[in-house]
Amino acid sequence: MDKFVIRGGNPLLGTVRVSGAKNAALPAMAAALLTEEPVILENVPQVRDIETTRKLLSSMGAEVELGYGRAQHRTTICCRNLARPEASYELVKTMRASTLVLGSLVARCGRARVSLPGGCAIGARPIDLHIKGLERLGAHITQEHGYVEANASRLRGAEVVFDKITVTGTEDVLMAATLADGETIMQNCAREPEVADLADLLNKMGANIEGAGTSTIRVKGVSKLNGARHRICPDRIEAGTFILAAALTGGDLNVSGCEPHHLDALLHKLTEVGVKTAHNGDSVRVLGSGDLKASDVVTEEYPGFPTDMQAQYMALATQAEGTSIITENIFENRFMHALELVRMGANIKMEGRRAIVRGKTPLSAAAVLASDLRASASLVLAALVADGETIIDRVYHIDRGYEHIEEKLRGVGAQIRRIGEMLPKKVAAPLVRA
Ligand code: EPZ
Numbered sequence: 001m002d003k004f005v006i007r008g009g010n011p012l013l014g015t016v017r018v019s020g021a022k023n024a025a026l027p028a029m030a031a032a033l034l035t036e037e038p039v040i041l042e043n044v045p046q047v048r049d050i051e052t053t054r055k056l057l058s059s060m061g062a063e064v065e066l067g068y069g070r071a072q073h074r075t076t077i078c079c080r081n082l083a084r085p086e087a088s089y090e091l092v093k094t095m096r097a098s099t100l101v102l103g104s105l106v107a108r109c110g111r112a113r114v115s116l117p118g119g120c121a122i123g124a125r126p127i128d129l130h131i132k133g134l135e136r137l138g139a140h141i142t143q144e145h146g147y148v149e150a151n152a153s154r155l156r157g158a159e160v161v162f163d164k165i166t167v168t169g170t171e172d173v174l175m176a177a178t179l180a181d182g183e184t185i186m187q188n189c190a191r192e193p194e195v196a197d198l199a200d201l202l203n204k205m206g207a208n209i210e211g212a213g214t215s216t217i218r219v220k221g222v223s224k225l226n227g228a229r230h231r232i233c234p235d236r237i238e239a240g241t242f243i244l245a246a247a248l249t250g251g252d253l254n255v256s257g258c259e260p261h262h263l264d265a266l267l268h269k270l271t272e273v274g275v276k277t278a279h280n281g282d283s284v285r286v287l288g289s290g291d292l293k294a295s296d297v298v299t300e301e302y303p304g305f306p307t308d309m310q311a312q313y314m315a316l317a318t319q320a321e322g323t324s325i326i327t328e329n330i331f332e333n334r335f336m337h338a339l340e341l342v343r344m345g346a347n348i349k350m351e352g353r354r355a356i357v358r359g360k361t362p363l364s365a366a367a368v369l370a371s372d373l374r375a376s377a378s379l380v381l382a383a384l385v386a387d388g389e390t391i392i393d394r395v396y397h398i399d400r401g402y403e404h405i406e407e408k409l410r411g412v413g414a415q416i417r418r419i420g421e422m423l424p425k426k427v428a429a430p431l432v433r434a
Helices: 022-034 048-060 096-109 128-136 167-177 193-204 236-249 260-273 307-317 336-343 373-385 405-410
Strands: 003-007 013-017 039-042 063-066 075-078 111-115 140-144 147-151 159-161 183-187 217-220 228-231 252-256 276-280 283-287 320-327 347-351 354-359 367-369 389-393 415-419
Touching: 003 373, 013 405, 022 039, 022 048, 022 075, 022 096, 022 167, 022 193, 048 063, 048 075, 048 096, 096 111, 096 128, 096 147, 096 167, 128 140, 128 159, 128 167, 167 183, 167 193, 167 217, 193 228, 236 252, 236 260, 236 283, 236 307, 236 373, 260 276, 260 283, 260 307, 307 320, 307 336, 307 354, 307 373, 336 347, 336 367, 336 373, 373 389, 373 405, 373 415, 405 415
Parallel strands: 013 252, 039 228, 159 183, 367 389
Antiparallel strands: 003 389, 003 415, 039 075, 063 075, 111 147, 140 147, 183 217, 252 283, 276 283, 320 354, 347 354
């Protein structure tokens, strides 16, 4: 398993470019299942979850071509021949977002068999709201042997009200509704920019969707969808991660290729902490300064402070003067990074959904373990300001959602390198003659 070796102390200076959003690209790839014609996606990030989704779609019979060279961020997906509308446990267990294919498959093929995702490091991650939404559209759904089986001769439009706000639940039901017979009105929807980006693609494919990005979405079902070309929106969480890295290291960094208005909650919080930021067009400039002030954070659904930035913010809070109370409202177990930060010298106490961070505490390098995607990012940020050389193990977590992060950070002055597992050379076994 690869490791990162990071020597702290360098301010980040210069310009770093943000990739396309993983959490927009994944539903966009699932949307290609809704049509027989090719869907071409641009600005797709080169991250592990995209490769996993390529494997998943290919296992069903789709042709998925990942671009390379100058077209390396382009993906062309053609789902003309879907032999097996199934998502196996082997694939789903590595990426729970695979459940995003459920709605598309049952809408396109009339049936779907998708492994239940099981929990993950940050929580139980059930998909009961996905299932309830699809049942409202007329899907008959059973669960057995760890799989969800969904059947529907033809989905029909309905009123769907989500008990809780769910991002992929909204996306799953939205995709199914595009081919349902009649109108669907979805209430209490997720308002994340990635939902609006998906709706933008679906409308380019011929769907009839209004209100995506708000809590009420109206869909007039159509009989078929066509191919389309779409550019994935920038990754606001990657942008936010680099913004915090600049704030932490006292740098002067331009984070380019992003959508600053997707970052309002974070940028507002940074103003309270004493970090100067300015944005114009598609970039945010961050002027880090030594004196950071503690400020509380409560994670909420968009447009509130994103849960996917909570771990990274905790790293910043360790360097802020005073006490920062971080409340995680979205997932029940998303503080794993805290214990690793404590091993680096942070003063953090957990009380249920709250983490109390007392700063400023100097951080010292240590050997630490990544546990999930955003926890890994938090450890990278801490290592950038720790005294000495930090080794982060299991960086495959970070590779799921950050494209070439070590190259991007090195490009703006960080001392970071990746070391692969030094596996002994395999000695070919002597041929044994039977
Ligand atoms: C999406 O996950 C993102 N993943 C997550 O990003 C992100 O943290 C999360 O939204 C919240 O913003 C993708 O978009 C691929 P939810 P999702 O359904 O859709 C509960 C990352 O780091 N819930 O909005 O799975 C759930 O347990 C990842 O990039 C149900 O109870 O999250 C959670 O407590 C991590 N039943 C809350 O709702 C359901 O059927 C919000 O989950 C679905 C969800």
